[in-house]
Amino acid sequence: xxxxxxxxxxxxxxxxxxxxxxxxxxxxxxxxxxxxxxxxxxxxxxxxxxxxxxxxxxxxxxxxxxxxxxxxxxxxxxxxxxxxxxxxxxxxxxxxxxxxxxxxxxxxxxxxxxxxxxxxxxxxxxxxxxxxxxxxxxxxxxxxxxxxxxxxxxxxxxxxxxxxxxxxxxxxxxxxxxxxxxxxx
Amino acid sequence: xxxxxxxxxxxxxxxxxxxxxxxxxxxxxxxxxxxxxxxxxxxxxxxxxxxxxxxxxxxxxxxxxxxxxxxxxxxxxxxxxxxxxxxxxxxxxxxxxxxxxxxxxxxxxxxxxxxxxxxxxxxxx
Numbered sequence: 001x002x003x004x005x006x007x008x009x010x011x012x013x014x015x016x017x018x019x020x021x022x023x024x025x026x027x028x029x030x031x032x033x034x035x036x037x038x039x040x041x042x043x044x045x046x047x048x049x050x051x052x053x054x055x056x057x058x059x060x061x062x063x064x065x066x067x068x069x070x071x072x073x074x075x076x077x078x079x080x081x082x083x084x085x086x087x088x089x090x091x092x093x094x095x096x097x098x099x100x101x102x103x104x105x106x107x108x109x110x111x112x113x114x115x116x117x118x119x120x121x122x123x124x125x126x127x128x129x130x131x132x133x134x135x136x137x138x139x140x141x142x143x144x145x146x147x148x149x150x151x152x153x154x155x156x157x158x159x160x161x162x163x164x165x166x167x168x169x170x171x172x173x174x175x176x177x178x179x180x181x182x183x184x185x
Numbered sequence: 186x187x188x189x190x191x192x193x194x195x196x197x198x199x200x201x202x203x204x205x206x207x208x209x210x211x212x213x214x215x216x217x218x219x220x221x222x223x224x225x226x227x228x229x230x231x232x233x234x235x236x237x238x239x240x241x242x243x244x245x246x247x248x249x250x251x252x253x254x255x256x257x258x259x260x261x262x263x264x265x266x267x268x269x270x271x272x273x274x275x276x277x278x279x280x281x282x283x284x285x286x287x288x289x290x291x292x293x294x295x296x297x298x299x300x301x302x303x304x305x306x307x308x309x310x
Contacts, residue, residue, distance in 0.1 A: 051253025080252040083204040
Protein backbone atom coordinates (compact mmCIF):
# COMPACT_ATOMS: atom_id res chain seq x y z
CA UNK A 1 0.00 0.00 0.00
CA UNK A 2 1.28 3.49 -0.79
CA UNK A 3 0.50 6.65 1.08
CA UNK A 4 1.38 10.31 0.83
CA UNK A 5 3.08 11.91 3.80
CA UNK A 6 2.39 15.50 4.74
CA UNK A 7 -0.17 16.20 2.03
CA UNK A 8 -1.56 19.73 1.80
CA UNK A 9 -5.05 20.24 0.46
CA UNK A 10 -3.86 22.57 -2.33
CA UNK A 11 -0.65 21.26 -3.85
CA UNK A 12 -0.32 17.74 -2.49
CA UNK A 13 3.28 18.32 -1.54
CA UNK A 14 4.99 15.46 0.21
CA UNK A 15 6.86 12.25 -0.40
CA UNK A 16 5.53 9.21 -2.24
CA UNK A 17 5.92 6.18 0.05
CA UNK A 18 5.85 2.51 -0.87
CA UNK A 19 5.41 0.54 2.33
CA UNK A 20 7.46 -2.55 3.07
CA UNK A 21 5.87 -5.82 2.09
CA UNK A 22 5.39 -8.46 -0.55
CA UNK A 23 3.81 -7.28 -3.80
CA UNK A 24 2.60 -9.89 -6.33
CA UNK A 25 3.28 -8.15 -9.64
CA UNK A 26 2.63 -10.89 -12.19
CA UNK A 27 1.20 -14.37 -11.85
CA UNK A 28 4.66 -15.83 -11.36
CA UNK A 29 6.62 -12.87 -10.05
CA UNK A 30 6.67 -11.02 -6.73
CA UNK A 31 8.58 -8.01 -5.48
CA UNK A 32 9.54 -7.99 -1.82
CA UNK A 33 10.13 -4.45 -0.58
CA UNK A 34 12.35 -4.94 2.43
CA UNK A 35 11.94 -1.48 3.98
CA UNK A 36 9.68 1.45 3.18
CA UNK A 37 10.72 3.34 0.05
CA UNK A 38 10.42 7.11 0.00
CA UNK A 39 10.44 9.22 -3.17
CA UNK A 40 10.82 12.89 -2.21
CA UNK A 41 10.42 16.07 -4.21
CA UNK A 42 13.90 17.12 -5.35
CA UNK A 43 15.07 13.54 -4.82
CA UNK A 44 17.09 11.54 -7.33
CA UNK A 45 16.79 7.75 -7.46
CA UNK A 46 18.49 5.07 -9.55
CA UNK A 47 16.65 1.75 -9.76
CA UNK A 48 19.40 -0.76 -10.45
CA UNK A 49 19.55 -4.50 -11.02
CA UNK A 50 20.15 -7.09 -13.68
CA UNK A 51 17.79 -7.73 -16.60
CA UNK A 52 14.58 -9.36 -15.42
CA UNK A 53 14.95 -8.28 -11.78
CA UNK A 54 11.70 -6.32 -11.81
CA UNK A 55 12.70 -2.68 -12.21
CA UNK A 56 10.29 -1.86 -15.03
CA UNK A 57 7.57 -3.96 -13.42
CA UNK A 58 8.01 -1.98 -10.19
CA UNK A 59 7.53 1.22 -12.15
CA UNK A 60 4.57 0.17 -14.28
CA UNK A 61 2.69 -2.01 -11.78
CA UNK A 62 3.48 -0.47 -8.40
CA UNK A 63 4.77 3.08 -8.58
CA UNK A 64 2.87 4.57 -11.52
CA UNK A 65 -0.65 3.43 -10.55
CA UNK A 66 -0.18 4.96 -7.11
CA UNK A 67 1.23 8.21 -8.47
CA UNK A 68 -1.54 8.57 -11.03
CA UNK A 69 -4.22 7.85 -8.44
CA UNK A 70 -3.19 10.85 -6.37
CA UNK A 71 -4.42 14.33 -7.29
CA UNK A 72 -2.50 17.53 -7.97
CA UNK A 73 0.77 16.29 -9.39
CA UNK A 74 2.57 15.94 -12.71
CA UNK A 75 3.96 12.61 -13.85
CA UNK A 76 6.15 12.24 -16.95
CA UNK A 77 6.95 8.62 -17.73
CA UNK A 78 9.43 7.78 -20.47
CA UNK A 79 8.91 4.08 -20.84
CA UNK A 80 11.36 1.38 -21.85
CA UNK A 81 11.43 0.68 -25.60
CA UNK A 82 9.20 3.68 -26.13
CA UNK A 83 8.69 3.43 -29.87
CA UNK A 84 4.92 3.14 -29.51
CA UNK A 85 4.85 6.03 -27.07
CA UNK A 86 6.83 8.05 -29.60
CA UNK A 87 4.17 7.65 -32.28
CA UNK A 88 1.60 9.12 -29.89
CA UNK A 89 3.84 12.03 -28.97
CA UNK A 90 4.65 12.76 -32.61
CA UNK A 91 0.96 12.72 -33.50
CA UNK A 92 0.07 14.99 -30.58
CA UNK A 93 2.78 17.48 -31.44
CA UNK A 94 1.80 17.47 -35.11
CA UNK A 95 -1.83 18.17 -34.19
CA UNK A 96 -0.61 21.09 -32.08
CA UNK A 97 1.53 22.35 -34.97
CA UNK A 98 4.81 21.89 -33.13
CA UNK A 99 7.86 23.39 -34.79
CA UNK A 100 10.19 21.69 -35.55
CA UNK A 101 8.47 18.40 -36.41
CA UNK A 102 9.57 15.70 -34.01
CA UNK A 103 11.85 13.33 -35.87
CA UNK A 104 13.27 10.98 -33.24
CA UNK A 105 13.27 9.93 -29.61
CA UNK A 106 15.56 12.75 -28.53
CA UNK A 107 13.27 15.44 -29.95
CA UNK A 108 10.15 13.76 -28.64
CA UNK A 109 11.45 13.49 -25.09
CA UNK A 110 12.64 17.11 -25.16
CA UNK A 111 9.14 18.08 -26.28
CA UNK A 112 7.65 16.24 -23.31
CA UNK A 113 10.06 17.84 -20.84
CA UNK A 114 9.30 21.32 -22.14
CA UNK A 115 5.60 20.55 -21.84
CA UNK A 116 6.16 19.53 -18.20
CA UNK A 117 8.05 22.77 -17.53
CA UNK A 118 5.27 24.79 -19.15
CA UNK A 119 2.65 23.14 -16.93
CA UNK A 120 4.79 23.59 -13.82
CA UNK A 121 5.41 27.28 -14.55
CA UNK A 122 1.67 27.85 -14.87
CA UNK A 123 0.63 25.80 -11.84
CA UNK A 124 3.45 24.52 -9.60
CA UNK A 125 2.77 21.00 -8.35
CA UNK A 126 4.70 17.99 -7.14
CA UNK A 127 6.38 16.55 -10.22
CA UNK A 128 7.79 13.12 -11.02
CA UNK A 129 10.03 12.25 -13.96
CA UNK A 130 10.43 8.52 -14.51
CA UNK A 131 12.96 7.40 -17.14
CA UNK A 132 13.13 3.69 -17.88
CA UNK A 133 16.33 3.04 -19.88
CA UNK A 134 15.93 6.33 -21.73
CA UNK A 135 18.73 6.96 -24.19
CA UNK A 136 19.42 10.62 -23.43
CA UNK A 137 19.42 10.62 -19.65
CA UNK A 138 22.28 13.05 -19.18
CA UNK A 139 20.70 15.81 -21.27
CA UNK A 140 17.32 15.28 -19.58
CA UNK A 141 18.92 15.55 -16.15
CA UNK A 142 20.63 18.79 -17.14
CA UNK A 143 17.30 20.23 -18.28
CA UNK A 144 15.44 19.21 -15.13
CA UNK A 145 18.18 20.52 -12.84
CA UNK A 146 17.98 23.88 -14.57
CA UNK A 147 14.21 24.29 -14.95
CA UNK A 148 12.47 21.80 -12.62
CA UNK A 149 14.64 21.66 -9.55
CA UNK A 150 11.98 20.31 -7.19
CA UNK A 151 11.10 17.43 -9.53
CA UNK A 152 11.53 13.90 -8.20
CA UNK A 153 13.66 11.94 -10.70
CA UNK A 154 13.53 8.17 -10.87
CA UNK A 155 15.53 6.35 -13.54
CA UNK A 156 16.82 2.97 -14.61
CA UNK A 157 19.95 2.53 -16.70
CA UNK A 158 22.68 -0.04 -17.22
CA UNK A 159 24.96 2.66 -18.66
CA UNK A 160 24.43 5.93 -16.82
CA UNK A 161 25.58 5.84 -13.23
CA UNK A 162 24.95 9.12 -11.42
CA UNK A 163 26.97 9.14 -8.16
CA UNK A 164 24.62 11.55 -6.43
CA UNK A 165 21.56 9.34 -7.03
CA UNK A 166 20.17 7.17 -4.24
CA UNK A 167 20.40 3.58 -5.43
CA UNK A 168 17.45 1.26 -5.00
CA UNK A 169 18.60 -2.29 -5.56
CA UNK A 170 16.56 -5.01 -7.25
CA UNK A 171 18.15 -8.28 -6.26
CA UNK A 172 16.77 -11.54 -7.68
CA UNK A 173 16.23 -14.15 -5.01
CA UNK A 174 14.77 -16.61 -7.49
CA UNK A 175 13.16 -16.46 -10.95
CA UNK A 176 9.87 -15.63 -9.20
CA UNK A 177 11.05 -13.24 -6.48
CA UNK A 178 13.20 -10.13 -6.26
CA UNK A 179 14.14 -8.22 -3.13
CA UNK A 180 14.03 -4.41 -3.29
CA UNK A 181 16.05 -2.25 -0.90
CA UNK A 182 17.99 0.99 -0.66
CA UNK A 183 21.74 0.56 -1.03
CA UNK A 184 23.37 1.21 2.37
CA UNK A 185 25.69 4.23 2.53
CA UNK B 186 20.14 10.83 -40.09
CA UNK B 187 18.20 7.90 -38.71
CA UNK B 188 20.46 4.87 -38.69
CA UNK B 189 17.83 2.83 -40.53
CA UNK B 190 18.45 4.97 -43.62
CA UNK B 191 22.14 4.35 -43.64
CA UNK B 192 23.80 2.26 -46.32
CA UNK B 193 24.72 -0.30 -43.69
CA UNK B 194 21.09 -0.90 -42.78
CA UNK B 195 20.22 -1.66 -46.42
CA UNK B 196 22.56 -4.64 -46.49
CA UNK B 197 22.17 -6.00 -42.95
CA UNK B 198 19.53 -7.57 -40.75
CA UNK B 199 18.90 -4.68 -38.36
CA UNK B 200 18.19 -5.61 -34.75
CA UNK B 201 17.27 -2.53 -32.74
CA UNK B 202 17.08 -2.81 -28.96
CA UNK B 203 14.58 0.07 -28.86
CA UNK B 204 11.97 -2.22 -30.48
CA UNK B 205 13.28 -5.77 -30.22
CA UNK B 206 10.27 -7.89 -31.15
CA UNK B 207 7.94 -7.94 -34.13
CA UNK B 208 5.18 -10.46 -33.53
CA UNK B 209 4.50 -9.91 -29.79
CA UNK B 210 2.84 -13.30 -29.64
CA UNK B 211 4.49 -16.73 -29.44
CA UNK B 212 8.16 -17.57 -29.79
CA UNK B 213 7.30 -19.84 -32.72
CA UNK B 214 5.84 -16.85 -34.59
CA UNK B 215 8.94 -14.74 -34.02
CA UNK B 216 11.12 -17.64 -35.18
CA UNK B 217 9.19 -17.75 -38.46
CA UNK B 218 10.00 -14.09 -39.07
CA UNK B 219 13.68 -14.86 -38.65
CA UNK B 220 13.41 -17.92 -40.91
CA UNK B 221 14.48 -20.22 -38.08
CA UNK B 222 13.32 -23.81 -38.41
CA UNK B 223 12.09 -26.01 -35.58
CA UNK B 224 15.37 -27.88 -35.65
CA UNK B 225 17.15 -24.85 -34.19
CA UNK B 226 14.53 -24.23 -31.49
CA UNK B 227 16.19 -26.41 -28.85
CA UNK B 228 19.57 -24.69 -29.21
CA UNK B 229 17.91 -21.25 -29.19
CA UNK B 230 15.89 -22.03 -26.06
CA UNK B 231 18.93 -23.49 -24.30
CA UNK B 232 20.98 -20.38 -25.10
CA UNK B 233 18.18 -18.17 -23.78
CA UNK B 234 17.95 -20.13 -20.54
CA UNK B 235 21.71 -20.09 -20.08
CA UNK B 236 21.88 -16.32 -20.48
CA UNK B 237 18.64 -15.13 -18.87
CA UNK B 238 17.80 -17.93 -16.44
CA UNK B 239 14.27 -18.07 -17.83
CA UNK B 240 12.78 -21.15 -19.43
CA UNK B 241 10.88 -20.83 -22.71
CA UNK B 242 9.03 -23.08 -25.10
CA UNK B 243 8.04 -22.36 -28.68
CA UNK B 244 4.55 -21.64 -27.37
CA UNK B 245 5.70 -19.08 -24.79
CA UNK B 246 4.20 -15.62 -25.08
CA UNK B 247 7.20 -13.42 -25.69
CA UNK B 248 5.26 -10.26 -24.86
CA UNK B 249 5.45 -11.34 -21.22
CA UNK B 250 9.24 -11.15 -21.14
CA UNK B 251 10.95 -8.23 -19.47
CA UNK B 252 12.44 -5.54 -21.71
CA UNK B 253 15.96 -6.88 -21.30
CA UNK B 254 14.83 -10.44 -21.93
CA UNK B 255 13.21 -9.31 -25.19
CA UNK B 256 16.53 -7.83 -26.29
CA UNK B 257 18.35 -11.05 -25.35
CA UNK B 258 15.82 -13.03 -27.38
CA UNK B 259 16.16 -10.67 -30.34
CA UNK B 260 19.93 -11.12 -30.36
CA UNK B 261 19.66 -14.90 -30.13
CA UNK B 262 17.06 -15.02 -32.91
CA UNK B 263 19.38 -13.00 -35.13
CA UNK B 264 22.37 -15.19 -34.31
CA UNK B 265 20.43 -18.39 -35.04
CA UNK B 266 18.90 -16.97 -38.22
CA UNK B 267 20.43 -17.53 -41.67
CA UNK B 268 21.38 -13.83 -41.91
CA UNK B 269 25.02 -13.38 -42.88
CA UNK B 270 25.28 -9.70 -41.93
CA UNK B 271 23.63 -8.40 -38.77
CA UNK B 272 23.60 -4.89 -37.33
CA UNK B 273 22.81 -4.60 -33.61
CA UNK B 274 21.68 -1.14 -32.47
CA UNK B 275 21.84 0.19 -28.92
CA UNK B 276 22.04 -3.22 -27.29
CA UNK B 277 24.55 -2.12 -24.65
CA UNK B 278 21.93 0.31 -23.29
CA UNK B 279 19.43 -2.49 -22.76
CA UNK B 280 21.62 -5.16 -21.16
CA UNK B 281 23.37 -5.41 -17.84
CA UNK B 282 27.16 -5.84 -18.21
CA UNK B 283 27.12 -9.58 -17.50
CA UNK B 284 24.57 -10.43 -20.16
CA UNK B 285 26.14 -8.06 -22.65
CA UNK B 286 29.47 -9.86 -22.22
CA UNK B 287 27.82 -13.30 -22.60
CA UNK B 288 26.11 -12.27 -25.82
CA UNK B 289 29.23 -10.67 -27.28
CA UNK B 290 31.09 -13.92 -26.56
CA UNK B 291 28.30 -15.84 -28.30
CA UNK B 292 28.58 -13.67 -31.42
CA UNK B 293 32.32 -14.33 -31.43
CA UNK B 294 31.60 -18.04 -31.36
CA UNK B 295 29.12 -17.83 -34.24
CA UNK B 296 31.13 -15.42 -36.33
CA UNK B 297 32.58 -17.84 -38.87
CA UNK B 298 31.87 -16.35 -42.31
CA UNK B 299 29.37 -13.89 -40.85
CA UNK B 300 29.50 -10.20 -40.00
CA UNK B 301 28.18 -8.78 -36.73
CA UNK B 302 28.20 -5.02 -36.27
CA UNK B 303 27.34 -3.04 -33.16
CA UNK B 304 26.22 0.57 -33.32
CA UNK B 305 24.61 3.20 -31.12
CA UNK B 306 22.34 5.97 -32.24
CA UNK B 307 24.38 8.98 -33.07
CA UNK B 308 27.31 6.94 -34.38
CA UNK B 309 28.63 8.38 -37.63
CA UNK B 310 28.80 5.89 -40.51
